Amino acid sequence: DKGNHRHFMEKEIHEQPEVISHALSNYIDFHSQTVRLDETAIDFGKVSRLAVSACGTAYLSGLVGKYWFERYARLPVEIDVASEFRYREMPLSKDEAALFISQSGETADTLASLRYCKEQGLRIGGIVNVKESTIARESDGVYPILAGPEIGVASTKAFTCQLAVLASLAIGAGRMRGTLTEAEEKQMVRSLSELPRIMSGVLNDIQPQMESLARELSKFHHVLYLGRGTSYPMALEGALKLKEISYIHAEGYAAGELKHGPIALIDENMPVIVIAPHDRFFEKTVSNMQEVAARGGRIIFITDEKGAAASKLPTMATIVLPNVAELIAPMVFALPVQLLAYHTAVFMGTDVDQPRNLAKSVTVE
Numbered sequence: 001d002k003g004n005h006r007h008f009m010e011k012e013i014h015e016q017p018e019v020i021s022h023a024l025s026n027y028i029d030f031h032s033q034t035v036r037l038d039e040t041a042i043d044f045g046k047v048s049r050l051a052v053s054a055c056g057t058a059y060l061s062g063l064v065g066k067y068w069f070e071r072y073a074r075l076p077v078e079i080d081v082a083s084e085f086r087y088r089e090m091p092l093s094k095d096e097a098a099l100f101i102s103q104s105g106e107t108a109d110t111l112a113s114l115r116y117c118k119e120q121g122l123r124i125g126g127i128v129n130v131k132e133s134t135i136a137r138e139s140d141g142v143y144p145i146l147a148g149p150e151i152g153v154a155s156t157k158a159f160t161c162q163l164a165v166l167a168s169l170a171i172g173a174g175r176m177r178g179t180l181t182e183a184e185e186k187q188m189v190r191s192l193s194e195l196p197r198i199m200s201g202v203l204n205d206i207q208p209q210m211e212s213l214a215r216e217l218s219k220f221h222h223v224l225y226l227g228r229g230t231s232y233p234m235a236l237e238g239a240l241k242l243k244e245i246s247y248i249h250a251e252g253y254a255a256g257e258l259k260h261g262p263i264a265l266i267d268e269n270m271p272v273i274v275i276a277p278h279d280r281f282f283e284k285t286v287s288n289m290q291e292v293a294a295r296g297g298r299i300i301f302i303t304d305e306k307g308a309a310a311s312k313l314p315t316m317a318t319i320v321l322p323n324v325a326e327l328i329a330p331m332v333f334a335l336p337v338q339l340l341a342y343h344t345a346v347f348m349g350t351d352v353d354q355p356r357n358l359a360k361s362v363t364v365e
């Protein structure tokens with residue numbers, strides 16, 4: 001049932017504040033402001049490295065997770081798309097653990113990667129939405145994302161719930177490994193607990209702007225997304241979401257890679273969507289934006305209040321989100337990324353919930 005929404009995708013985008021709060025309450029004790037993790041599945045305090053594997057949007061949530069585990073828990077993460085991971089014959093040892101991220105829990109390549117790691121004697125964690133799935137069954141420990149059924153083929157609420165779970169795991173791992181203090185854990189948990197309120201505020205505030213921007217975006221044939229740090233996987237996710245439902249060609253790049261190739265493409269016919277909260281990388285990303293502007297590129301700037309005040313570059317549009325803690329920015333910035341893809345597809349008249357050639361669950365190679 002779509003309720004009063006035109007598509008399941010729209011409904012699922014708007015469900016995010018609610019489902020993320022379910023997801024978080026499974027991992028966080030809000031009273032003591034601590035993360036609680038079951039160490040019997042994976043003992044994050046002891047593992048030497050994490051191998052992470054997934055496909056599509058689930059892979060991109062894993063890529064954000066890599067930044068978090070490495071920064072907050074000082075735990076090295078090796079991550080790859082499952083269709084490569086399963087054939088790479090990656091050397092693994094028993095003191096490592098492996099995480100597999102899958103909404104459906106049935107993706108063939110992800111499952112094959114899981115079985116490869118199992119044969120190597122690794123502890124296996126499954127981050128899944130469908131608890132009765134094959135990946136859940138074959139994991140030593142299941143980390144449910146509790147997003148509820150996701151019907152739209154393009155993943156939205158599963159993505160942000162995967163992020164919420166990965167953030168919780170990274171904080172928990174940081175505590176176990178002694179790389180986060182109790183005060184830091186509390187501070188991060190407080191930030192996570194603000195997500196439902198912040199996300200619903202953003203969903204209300206940016207809706208009209210996203211619709212009118214989507215009308216403009218639907219006139220272009222190529223779009224480039226740029227981001228740095230955790231905004232880099234978000235740029236990849238923006239490009240994936242736009243291409244799969246609107247069929248507009250889109251690419252995501254690490255902002256610093258701009259001058260190593262894609263800058264050759266910049267002209268007034270290819271808008272550049274820059275995802276840049278005012279974080280440690282902001283100045284760097286703004287200098288990449290300057291390079292785009294200097295070549296006549298049109299910029300759609302997705303930033304926060306501080307970022308909007310700090311950059312004076314002319315843009316085609318600036319989307320201003322509230323200033324939030326660095327940890328939760330990916331979940332907040334996911335919202336304009338999803339809405340822009342959604343409304344652009346609606347303008348293009350595509351089948352938003354069932355894009356051509358795509359299946360919700362890819363159970364063949």
Ligand code: F6R
Pocket residue numbers: 055056057058059101102103104105106107110153154155156240241244360361362
């Ligand atoms: C994109 C999308 C796909 C899936 C991918 C993995 O919006 O939905 O890229 O993320 O097919 O599916 P799961 O998570 O079921 O393994």
